[in-house]
Amino acid sequence: MGRLDGKVAVVTGAGSGVGKEHALLLAAEGANVIVNDLGDSGDETVTAITDSGGAAVCIKANVADWATGETLVNAAVENFGDFHILINNAGILRDAMSFSMTEAQFDQVIAVHLKGHFVCARAAAVFWREQAKSGNDASRRMIHTTSESGLFGGPAQANYASAKGGILALSITLGRELTKYGVTTNVVAPRARTGLTDYIQSMAAPEDPLDFDVYDPANVSPFVVWLCTDQAKDINGQAFIVGGSGIWWMRNWSHQNSVKLEAEKWTLNDIDRHRDLLFGDAETGVPKFEAPSF
Ligand SMILES: NC(=O)c1ccc[n+]([C@@H]2O[C@H](COP(=O)([O-])OP(=O)(O)OC[C@H]3O[C@@H](n4cnc5c(N)ncnc54)[C@H](O)[C@@H]3O)[C@@H](O)[C@H]2O)c1
Secondary structure, three states: OOOOOOOEEEEOOOOOHHHHHHHHHHHHOOOEEEEEEOOOHHHHHHHHHHHOOOOEEEEEOOOOOHHHHHHHHHHHHHHHOOOOEEEOOOOOOOOEOOOOOOHHHHHHHHHHHHHHHHHHHHHHHHHHHHHHHOOOOOOEEEEEEOOHHHHHOOOOEHHHHHHHHHHHHHHHHHHHHHHHHOEEEEEEEEEOOOOOOOOOHHHOOOOOOOOOOOOOHHHOHHHHHHHOOHHHOOOOOOEEEEEOOEEEEEOOOOOOOOOOOOOOOOOHHHHHHHHHHHHOOOOOOOOOOOOOOO
16 A cells, blocks of 8 residues: 555656656555656656556656646646656856846746746646546645755856745745645745756765665655655645655745834935944845755
8 A cells, every 4th residue: 555546746857867756656545647757768657666566657748838737737648647746956057157147047047946846836726626526535735846056046046046046936826826726836845866866976876885875866765755645634735845854845036124204204304313223233235045954
């Protein structure tokens, strides 16, 4: 008995890296999986699943294309009879400092991450709302993929950090719209050695293969898959960093302090006078990069 027997999941960008591991673990827990990626790599993920006795179908499609959302939902329903879990994961990097970034670098990253997440989420929302209205009260899950760059800001990643920050706001917005249709929506920022990060030396595999491989992408999947189970039905609109042996629950943009006049508009001089009340002795430079350490 798997925890997700009979469920149907779509995983975007599941031909490699973190998405592949999500697809393998979803299948190992009994879910039927639509494996999406751009090229042939998705076929290898499907073979790995079917060789282990699971069920999966590969759909080659670009998540930045509007039609892909409906294609993936239809593939789930036509192959496996329903659709319960969307893992938005596909991604690319086109790093450059803001002053060197080209229009193409900016547009490509926003298209794959932010638009790609919305394209699939929108198609899922259309299907799940119809199902709920026709009396199908199955629970549904969306897991989106952000990054510490999106949580904290990342130099040379204005495109990527903007898209990943947008995904955090998108997830909460989807939660406000779709909770009443039985949908939960959460976001995970992975830490893993993949095609995207294999240039980072500190993420190299341990020299001794018996040592725990902190950056193995498979370390991210158990929490993502757990969010898809009934045990996580009350976790909604939340964000996490996941990697190695760690799970960090994140919240940001909290209210720090406020000042207020009595029913009148601020003047610049008023603001001068209230400056110290608003900020006190607090640090007002660029916020520190406070990523949790392992
Ligand atoms: N690896 C990390 O440490 C890390 C950190 C933060 C965020 N992330 C995020 O995790 C997700 C997975 O990345 P990864 O590290 O596994 O990298 P990866 O390169 O191994 O996997 C990304 C997959 O997405 C696919 N893809 C790219 N564009 C696509 C498109 N338009 N349509 C469909 N598929 C597409 C790629 O072909 C690839 O198989 C990404 O969203 C990435 O931004 C990863």
